[in-house]
Amino acid sequence: MRTEIWSRDSPAWLWAALLALFLVALVAGAIAAVAATKDDEKGGLVASTVPGTTAPVGTIPGTQTIETITGPTTQTIATLDTSTLTTATTATTATTIPQGEIRSWPQGKEGYTVVLASVETSKGRAAAEQKANQAIANGLTNVGILSSSDFLTLNPGYYVVFMGVYDTVAAAESGLPTARSRGFPLAYVREVSP
Numbered sequence: 001m002r003t004e005i006w007s008r009d010s011p012a013w014l015w016a017a018l019l020a021l022f023l024v025a026l027v028a029g030a031i032a033a034v035a036a037t038k039d040d041e042k043g044g045l046v047a048s049t050v051p052g053t054t055a056p057v058g059t060i061p062g063t064q065t066i067e068t069i070t071g072p073t074t075q076t077i078a079t080l081d082t083s084t085l086t087t088a089t090t091a092t093t094a095t096t097i098p099q100g101e102i103r104s105w106p107q108g109k110e111g112y113t114v115v116l117a118s119v120e121t122s123k124g125r126a127a128a129e130q131k132a133n134q135a136i137a138n139g140l141t142n143v144g145i146l147s148s149s150d151f152l153t154l155n156p157g158y159y160v161v162f163m164g165v166y167d168t169v170a171a172a173e174s175g176l177p178t179a180r181s182r183g184f185p186l187a188y189v190r191e192v193s194p
Contacts, residue, residue, distance in 0.1 A: 103144030128159035
């Protein structure tokens, strides 16, 4: 008695039957795919109306009924009440950075600060003021601008946007996380000495 069902010695008719079943499954899948594609192409926006009338079936005056057929068994009906529709217009406005009090470095003061940005003096003070106003808008306090050319410990030729006047390095460093989290990730501590 034989224990193997499938082997090379199996009758040829069995292999032919399996091949025929496989081909029938492929053809059936292809037919189903083509039918689904044709149904998708036929789907769309259809309005049902009764001959001789101008309004779709089952509507109330002032409304429109839209019927969408998406397949042989799926139907979606939506009713739109046109009497409650209004037209809204919106005006666009440019976002402005609020102006705040921009401080100056105290005259004759030696100390430390958090440098938020440095702007070349050739670009003008307005560019530095824009950065300072951005810092104020982001919630930073004690923001100011100084001219680096007036201080020995700074490279000349820049408007420096700073935050705070501190007596120690440690005190200035305590302000770094706030400055970095409020839009100035490259902020650093610097000594300011006239």
